[in-house]
Amino acid sequence: MKSFTYEKAASPAAAADAAARTEGAKFIAGGTNLLDLMKLEIEAPTHLVDVNGLALDTIEETPAGGLRIGALVRNTDLAADNRVRRDYAVLSRALLSGASGQLRNKATTAGNLLQRTRCPYFYDTDQPCNKRRPGSGCGALDGYSRQHAVVGASAACIATHPSDMAVAMRLLDATVETVRPDGETRSLPVADLHRLPGDTPEIETALAPGELITAVTLPAPLGGTHFYRKVRDRASYAFALVSVAAVVQADGTGRVALGGVAHKPWRIAAAEAELPRGAKPVADALLAQARPTKDNDFKLPLVQRTLAAVLAEARG
Amino acid sequence: MQGPNDVTRRDVLAAGAATVAGTLAPTGAQAQSGQGAPPAAPSASGAGASPQPARAAVSLKVNGTVRDLDLDTRTTLLDALREHLHLTGTKKGCDHGQCGACTVIVEGRRINSCLSLAVMHDGDSVTTIEGLGTPEALHPMQAAFVAHDGYQCGYCTPGQICSAVAVLDEIKAGIPSHVSADLTAAPEPSADEVRERMSGNICRCGAYSNIVEAITEIAGRPA
Helix, strand or coil, X not given: CCCCEEEECCCHHHHHHHHHHCCCEEEECCCXXXXXXXXXXXXXXXXXXXXXXXXXXXXXXCCCXXXXXXXXXXXXXXXXXXXXXXXXXXXXXXXXXXXXXXXXXXXXXXHHHHCCCCCHHHHCCCCCECCCCCCCCECCCCCCCCCCCCCCCXXXXXXXXXXXXXXXXXXXXXXXXXXXXXXXXXXXXXXXXXXXXXXXCCCCECCCCCCEEXXXXXXXXXXXXXXXXXXXXXXXXXXXXXXXXXXXCCCCCEEEEEECCCCCXXXXXXHHCCHHHCHHHHHHHXXXXXXXXXXXXXXXXXXXXXXXXXXXXXXX | CCCCCCCCHHHHHHHHHHHHHHHHHHHHHHHHHHHHCCCCCCCCCHHHHXXXXXXXXXXXXXXXXXXXXXXEXXXXXXXXXXXXXXXXXXXXXXXXXXXXXXXXXXXXXXXXXXXXXXXXXXXXXXXXXXXXXXXXXXXXXXXXXXXXXXXXXXXXXXXXXXXXXXXXXXXXXXXXXXXXXXXXXXXXXXXXHHHHHCCCCCCCCCCHHHHHHHHHHHHCCCC
């Protein structure tokens, strides 16, 4: 690990300012992903701005009937919140399907959104990776790509976003609130937070340098029945091969988003319109642009079958 | 009892580690120089080339005792416990948050001490396996692991036990899990719940069934 200086931020705006002023600075909250990457020197911040002391760890009800989740609310606390369990069960389920109890106790809401891909070629510094070292190539394209993206990928990168929570946030139309180094605040839909890789897979979010997420806001509850079905290589503590987040209403309409298939949570409006007609038309619409590799083309039928299982459960 | 000329297991392991490090050094150096060839990443500024690693004062309350340390900022909580406070009960397994051997309880919650910086825990209360029980007065969970033969080599055991103690507190606090059928109901300490909640603690000897028996036995006792 490279040496770094360290400071505790006094306020969100001061944290953003400190991060923008110091070249190579990074925020640290839970640290469960950043420290892992720092040990491998995939991340090598020169300065860490510790935001843990900022009072961003509460969940408050909004005037619109939703919830405002502080950026530092731990994954355990968000999943266990009674309002989330009752009204946003898909979010609790997604959180509880990810990582381990120890990691969820540390990992934060904002950090979960900003975690980096677990592509093995990103993690192996002896391999080319356009995300880790722009211009070096993509080891996964002609390599072992069983875990990788089947939609929205590019010739530069076929990595997936690893988060389960982000898929539920996308399904729920969450909004991300931020503060910038100049003290200005803004909010953006979580749909616009994550980018597709294109030619610049190293740029993963729409956040500006030093911009700090302060909260994630959920609109009023959707009702319906909530599902987060995650398919993985073992029963617990593994990343998704495919996951389906869904809210299904009594009349068969609803929302659906996928994890494990793209560089960001994958949700297509045209696919949701097909929900009353069953899993196949929904899966076809979600994966219309799919370009799987020889190793991960199994994900296409897996999406349809997982979706079918969810819709069968929804019908009861 | 240890005499002046006795070699401890720890001495042998330390010597072994030094030998391995020496053997691997050239390979590591090659890998580093190979990586140094392309243009440096934008974040790798001159600021990182400071000759003196940054340090920070850290005060930890470990097993009830306040311990003041002056540490390289890079020091993980795990290394602070093992290398600086010589509390070697907490184990380093993967050092990447995948195995759970380093699990300790901080401010009442179990975490992977390898994936947290000591400097981020200034003022925090930390409970390690040494703080749960003693050889003369085992914690009930330690006694249950002994009674149920919940280990073979024992390396993962301190992490398993710290995790298990915290798991039962999490169930009592009503925190649901992936296998909780009803999200809004209070979770029960069933074998299925224990298995799911303990999935962040790997045991390569495969003592899992006995570990689950030990934990569910303690869970069944009145608090």
